[in-house]
Amino acid sequence: MLSEQSAATVRATLPAVGAALGEITERFYDGLFAAHPELLRDLFNRGNQAAGTQRQALAGSIAAFAAYLVDRPDERPDVMLNRIAHKHASLGVAPDQYRVVHQHLFAAIVEVLGDAVTAEVAAAWDEVYWLMANALIAIEKRLYTESGQTGWRTWTVAGRVEETADVATFQLRPADDGPVPDFLPGQYVSVRVELPDGARQIRQYSLSAAPGSPLRQISVKRVQDDAGPDGEVSSHLHAQVHEGDTVELSAPYGDLVLEHTDQPLVLASAGIGVTPMIAMLEQLARTGHTAPVTVVHADRSPVTHALRGDHEAFAAKLPDTAVHFWYEQEAPETARTGRVDLSTVPVASGTRAYLCGPVPFMRAVRTQLLDKGVAPADIHYEVFGPDLWLAQG
Structure with a gap:
């Protein structure tokens, strides 16, 4: 819980800090990697760093966490924290690394914002940082204990x-x-x-x-x-x-998991986002899931549709399944051409949906599911790479 005094300061400074977060995170990573090149070599994804996506994700998560604390002072954004903690645990992030991050992040904040960072402002954002860091450390400690595996x-x-x-x-x-x-x-x-x-x-x-x-x-x-x-x-x-x-x-991690449920399901994927859906479908077939399952997948063509045989075979083992494939090109008679369009796809009341694929695909499918009456709380997603969608939302 953010103290009242810090909440007022964060609320007042959030627009300025938020507007500068892009530059702050850039300076932060430059300073961090200059002091600790081993982190870029052996921990951080060099491709995401080169593309700038990891910097966007960090900036977005800090801004989202601070805004949540200000808007809901008695709550904590556990969905966001759990997702970040699972990713950190899969990388082997250790508690002492949060102090290293703190050092370089706050040096970057002072460097970018200058005299605007008064003692009061610094104390308020320090409180935000450690509320977030300590929450992540606690979740990650639990995840490490539950996994039973230390290291690689x-x-x-x-x-x-x-x-x-x-x-x-x-x-x-x-x-x-x-x-x-x-x-x-x-x-x-x-x-x-x-x-x-x-x-x-x-x-x-x-x-x-x-x-x-x-x-x-x-x-x-x-x-x-x-x-x-x-x-x-x-x-x-x-x-x-x-x-x-x-x-x-590493041990297995990830918070997008198939829960045991009697609800109707939608499993929607695009491209290599099919991989977790295959595991879910196989599990549903093994456990004898009887409620309706709607399988949705988008790909460039049948030739690029990885695990297509498994996709069809596991779906066929379920008693009430509808399979809908969309391909950009070379669509067979059993599939459709173009982008996913759920307008003619029946979606049962009380459906729970799992989405995995590029963010534009998931945004589009989520919007269509909401239009069909699926509750927002029943739509779950996984992003491959830095979670820019979560950070922005």
Whole structure:
């Protein structure tokens, strides 16, 4: 809870701080990485840093947290905090790193805002920071305890399947032949690899098979971007990691999970966002879900639709399922051409929806679901990469 005095100061200064957050976070990361280059090398996603998306996400989350504290002084934005904490836990973020961040963040604030940062203003924003940091530290501590795994664990590639020209599925087993811990459909693991320059970069990949198998399965799309650098880790996995090789994995994390429910469901995905939906569908088939399930997917073409066979097969095992695929090109008779349009798709009352894909796709689908009467609280989403949508909302 933010103190009354600090709440008044934050409310008064939030417009100015918010307007300068872009420059503040840029100065913050420049100072942080100059003092601690190992963080950029081995913890932060270098691709997101180069693109500026991580800076936008940090700025947005700080502004959103501060605004929430001011508008609802007796509450805490647990949805946002849980999502950030899951990502931090998958990276192995430690409590002492929050002090390092604090040092460089507040140095950047003073550098950008200058004399406007009075002792009163500094104290108020310091309170905001530590309310957020201590909440994250507590959640992350609980997540580490629940996972039962400290640090990284080595896994061996037991099999590799080329799903499409740009998507490969890696089937993994523990290198120590120990037990495979359970997870929830929709969760992800962090994968850490050593790149040619010695950097140990980390990326998150959704588990693309339901719990219960002696193997873990991730399906990785090779990121190729004409406007910027190709994905370092995805390119490495595609080019260098084959059956018999090893990778390092975190414990499973992620707050977008399939909950046991008798509600009707919508599982909507686009592109590689299909991966958590496959795990959810498989789990629904295993547990005998009987309520209606509406499967929605958008892709460039059937050829680029990764795990399409699994998508159709698991849906077919459910007693009340409607499958709707949209392709930008080469749509077969059983699919549609163009963007997802739910205007003619029945959506049952009381539906719970799970979305995963590019943000524009999820915004569009969410709007259409709201128009069909789906409650906002029943629409859940996952973003691959920095969560700019959450930060802005």
